[in-house]
Amino acid sequence: MASFFKGFLAAPLSAKFGMLVVFGYAVISLFAPVIAPYGETEILGASYELWSDKYPLGTDNLGRDMLSRLIFGARNTIGIALLITSLAFLLGSITGMIAATVGGWTDQILSRIVDVLMSIPSLIFALLVLSIFGTSMPYLIGVIAIVDSTRVFRLARATAMNVAVMDFVEVARLRGERLGWVMFKEILPNITTPLLAEFGLRFCFVFLFISALSFLGLGLQPPMADWGSMVRDNATLITYDDVTPLLPAGAIALLTVAMNFVVDWMLHKSSGLKDVS
Amino acid sequence: MSANGNTNSPLLDIRNLRIEGLSEQGWHEIVCGVDLQLKRGEVLGLIGESGAGKSTIGLAAMGFARDGCRITGGDIIFDGMELRTASEEQKRKLRGTRIAYVAQSAAAAFNPAHRLLDQYAEAPVDHGLLSRSEAEQKGRDLYRRLDLPDPERIGERWPHQVSGGQLQRMMVAMAMSCSPDLLIFDEPTTALDVTTQIEVLQTIKHIVTAQQVAAIYITHDLAVVAQVADRLMVLRYGNLVEMETTTQILEAPTQDYTRALLEAHTRHEKSPTSATESGTLLAIDSVTAGYRNGPNILQDVSVAVKRGQTVAIVGESGSGKSTLARVITGLLPPRSGDIRFGGELLPPALAQRNKQQLRQAQMIYQMPDVALNPRQCVRDIIGRPLSFYLGMSGKEHERRVIELLEQIELSERYIDRFPGELSGGEKQRICIARALAAEPDLIICDEVTSALDTIVAKAILDLLQRLQRELHLTYLFISHDLDTVASIADQVVVFYAGRVAEQGPKSTVFEPPFHPYTRLLLSSVPEMRQGWLEDTLSTREAQAGIAREVKIIERGCPFVERCPVAIPETCVRDLPPLQTVAPAHTIACQHSPDALAN
Numbered sequence: 048m049a050s051f052f053k054g055f056l057a058a059p060l061s062a063k064f065g066m067l068v069v070f071g072y073a074v075i076s077l078f079a080p081v082i083a084p085y086g087e088t089e090i091l092g093a094s095y096e097l098w099s100d101k102y103p104l105g106t107d108n109l110g111r112d113m114l115s116r117l118i119f120g121a122r123n124t125i126g127i128a129l130l131i132t133s134l135a136f137l138l139g140s141i142t143g144m145i146a147a148t149v150g151g152w153t154d155q156i157l158s159r160i161v162d163v164l165m166s167i168p169s170l171i172f173a174l175l176v177l178s179i180f181g182t183s184m185p186y187l188i189g190v191i192a193i194v195d196s197t198r199v200f201r202l203a204r205a206t207a208m209n210v211a212v213m214d215f216v217e218v219a220r221l222r223g224e225r226l227g228w229v230m231f232k233e234i235l236p237n238i239t240t241p242l243l244a245e246f247g248l249r250f251c252f253v254f255l256f257i258s259a260l261s262f263l264g265l266g267l268q269p270p271m272a273d274w275g276s277m278v279r280d281n282a283t284l285i286t287y288d289d290v291t292p293l294l295p296a297g298a299i300a301l302l303t304v305a306m307n308f309v310v311d312w313m314l315h316k317s318s319g320l321k322d323v324s
Numbered sequence: 325m326s327a328n329g330n331t332n333s334p335l336l337d338i339r340n341l342r343i344e345g346l347s348e349q350g351w352h353e354i355v356c357g358v359d360l361q362l363k364r365g366e367v368l369g370l371i372g373e374s375g376a377g378k379s380t381i382g383l384a385a386m387g388f389a390r391d392g393c394r395i396t397g398g399d400i401i402f403d404g405m406e407l408r409t410a411s412e413e414q415k416r417k418l419r420g421t422r423i424a425y426v427a428q429s430a431a432a433a434f435n436p437a438h439r440l441l442d443q444y445a446e447a448p449v450d451h452g453l454l455s456r457s458e459a460e461q462k463g464r465d466l467y468r469r470l471d472l473p474d475p476e477r478i479g480e481r482w483p484h485q486v487s488g489g490q491l492q493r494m495m496v497a498m499a500m501s502c503s504p505d506l507l508i509f510d511e512p513t514t515a516l517d518v519t520t521q522i523e524v525l526q527t528i529k530h531i532v533t534a535q536q537v538a539a540i541y542i543t544h545d546l547a548v549v550a551q552v553a554d555r556l557m558v559l560r561y562g563n564l565v566e567m568e569t570t571t572q573i574l575e576a577p578t579q580d581y582t583r584a585l586l587e588a589h590t591r592h593e594k595s596p597t598s599a600t601e602s603g604t605l606l607a608i609d610s611v612t613a614g615y616r617n618g619p620n621i622l623q624d625v626s627v628a629v630k631r632g633q634t635v636a637i638v639g640e641s642g643s644g645k646s647t648l649a650r651v652i653t654g655l656l657p658p659r660s661g662d663i664r665f666g667g668e669l670l671p672p673a674l675a676q677r678n679k680q681q682l683r684q685a686q687m688i689y690q691m692p693d694v695a696l697n698p699r700q701c702v703r704d705i706i707g708r709p710l711s712f713y714l715g716m717s718g719k720e721h722e723r724r725v726i727e728l729l730e731q732i733e734l735s736e737r738y739i740d741r742f743p744g745e746l747s748g749g750e751k752q753r754i755c756i757a758r759a760l761a762a763e764p765d766l767i768i769c770d771e772v773t774s775a776l777d778t779i780v781a782k783a784i785l786d787l788l789q790r791l792q793r794e795l796h797l798t799y800l801f802i803s804h805d806l807d808t809v810a811s812i813a814d815q816v817v818v819f820y821a822g823r824v825a826e827q828g829p830k831s832t833v834f835e836p837p838f839h840p841y842t843r844l845l846l847s848s849v850p851e852m853r854q855g856w857l858e859d860t861l862s863t864r865e866a867q868a869g870i871a872r873e874v875k876i877i878e879r880g881c882p883f884v885e886r887c888p889v890a891i892p893e894t895c896v897r898d899l900p901p902l903q904t905v906a907p908a909h910t911i912a913c914q915h916s917p918d919a920l921a922n
Binding site for chain 2: 221
């Protein structure tokens with residue numbers, strides 16, 4: 048904890064800001080039921096009420112409290128994005144390392160599958176699969192995770208290949224170590240920094256992707272609050288000079304920017320670390 | 325050459341130079357008040373181990389400090405101009421035109437995306453000294469004077485299309501493109517084979533004598549620098565140890581450290597290993613191997629390694645030495661032939677071998693930097709073979725790791741360190757300990773001292789020999805350095821283009837009769853005396869053999885192109901027969917041992 052705090056103090060201003068924002072989002076999504084003044088799906092008043100003491104940010108098209116929806120939206124959207132990114136990384140980095148470590152036909156097959164998946168625009172691919180199988184949550188998570196894991200695969204394979212040719216990996220192989228040991232004990236520790244940095248970046252993209260799908264009506268299904276569909280549902284208000292529908296969009300933008308600040312800093316640190324090894 | 329140049333004053337005058345380097349503990353001095361004067365046309369050798377500040381001083385002579393270094397005191401006066409106060413623009417004009425730098429690795433210094441002549445012409449055209457066609461013409465002239473093959477057209481090639489030695493010579497030529505007054509050579513021959521080294525040394529010598537250019541030659545190899553330098557400067561930890569003429573240093577060094585450097589270079593003959601344990605441990609029987617669909621890199625190789633002995637495999641790069649190691653370890657299953665270990669037939673592929681078979685033969689690599697996982701600490705690195713092969717754990721495991729550390733002359737203090745916190749020599753010791761942990765019978769040492777400084781390398785060799793005596797180890801020692809081989813080997817196998825050219829006990833291989841290739845290799849090892857380079861270059865072995873690459877060929881003797889005594893038709897057509905010189909000493913040559921003795 049102490050070393051973490053030290054690292055925080057040593058970070059540049061942009062990274063500090065980014066970490067504070069990310070921390071704020073985390074607190075809000077963890078304690079959403081405590082913080083939010085009303086329930087997520089509670090219909091309280093008339094639709095499109097103006098900002099008032101009772102409803103700090105007004106109400107939405109169905110008369111639900113905007114602020115509460117925004118807070119619960121953070122929880123839903125961030126939680127699912129985190130789950131998807133983790134799944135994508137699990138899948139992508141393991142297959143990527145297998146491709147790099149085993150090589151030969153295994154590498155060829157895995158890489159060509161990824162090429163095929165990457166050649167289809169991801170949004171079109173997701174739309175296609177979701178309209179065939181329906182928009183239930185497991186499908187949503189599975190599809191985005193698979194689409195996203197292709198990018199992780201590429202990164203993991205490329206970085207692992209640089210490590211796999213090193214003599215210490217050959218030493219492990221000559222010792223008779225199993226594939227799992229070579230991958231997780233010899234290679235993985237040497238590629239964690241770029242993978243972690245990529246994790247932050249991927250998380251933002253997943254986030255935007257869910258929001259985009261929700262805006263198109265294929266993401267999280269009502270009455271669950273999420274920022275993408277909140278923008279869509281309340282979009283008409285913009286014509287009346289009301290900025291309320293832009294607030295969820297702003298929340299997305301702020302998190303993306305903050306996350307990128309943190310990632311930039313981590314990338315900077317990881318490039319410095321490489322000199323030592 | 326220059327308008328304000330006064331012929332009496334030194335070309336380069338460095339006074340009380342102080343340079344600091346940044347480490348985790350903050351700034352600390354890495355060059356502590358060094359003085360250096362260099363006259364026009366003079367060659368000064370900078371000698372010392374890594375960390376002596378040689379390269380830092382070399383770069384400072386151009387008014388340059390690397391990232392993480394800063395010049396904190398002293399004067400650097402080049403031809404009347406103080407470089408410390410000069411503007412970046414003034415220094416930029418100087419660099420490349422009046423001071424040129426030749427780096428260690430030509431492969432890394434050339435841009436692979438441009439043709440060689442384009443890179444040659446870049447500096448003079450950029451600085452507005454010559455027009456493009458003039459620069460190219462001048463380049464071709466220089467290539468011709470340096471005896472590069474096909475000087476008219478070699479410049480049209482890309483860097484990967486010429487051999488390593490040629491590339492290094494092209495780089496020396498490139499440094500001369502603006503006719504500079506001062507050349508700085510930073511270890512220009514360190515990574516090269518002995519025969520290639522001569523080729524590059526010849527070029528450097530030619531340049532400095534014919535063009536009367538002043539030069540600073542940085543190296544850790546005294547014998548090499550003795551060939552080109554007029555004066556030597558011995559450095560240690562950023563301090564001047566001794567500065568004298570080359571003759572004086574070689575013949576009458578006044579400082580202990582200089583003597584240690586000279587000492588590390590003299591050959592120490594190994595006393596023959598007691599012949600009590602004479603069973604054959606490793607028998608390689610007519611092995612032929614190659615990569616994928618490529619040609620045979622090893623052809624019909626038979627080598628026997630006796631228990632408790634050291635067998636050295638020597639040859640230039642491309643001769644198949646490391647491929648042999650890959651075949652033995654199972655990384656490259658042979659196309660035909662058998663490998664027996666302790667009388668038992670070894671399965672050809674790594675995956676088919678059992679733990680016991682894997683444990684018996686361990687390997688130590690050339691580059692300790694990449695042979696250790698930077699994310700594992702010493703305990704994990706040395707400890708893994710203990711738990712993997714011997715099933716040790718807990719206290720027993722910890723005790724054995726410490727025991728191994730003591731065996732390699734490091735202490736318990738090292739147990740939690742990461743490879744990044746160790747010096748090159750210490751890393752190589754850890755690699756040795758990791759090999760020992762498996763309690764092997766055979767250790768394959770692949771160029772284990774090539775990446776180390778002379779003194780560190782000698783300490784590693786001493787350690788290996790002590791371990792051999794104590795633990796009755798058998799070594800297969802792969803090296804291109806004949807000095808090293810002479811000091812450690814019992815048996816020597818000379819490889820050329822994937823075939824065994826000569827093999828036998830060291831005492832007989834290194835004495836006449838020689839295979840013509842052995843003779844070439846032996847004559848290419850620099851001797852610690854001035855004038856050796858000229859003497860060697862005048863021999864017919866050198867004239868026929870240097871500046872040529874190892875080529876794998878289908879028929880006849882592979883060495884025929886470089887052989888001074890080749891028989892025109894026979895050698896091209898027929899495989900050389902094995903001539904038995906003495907028991908267990910064979911030479912693959914058409915000539916009889918008697919003829920080869922002369």
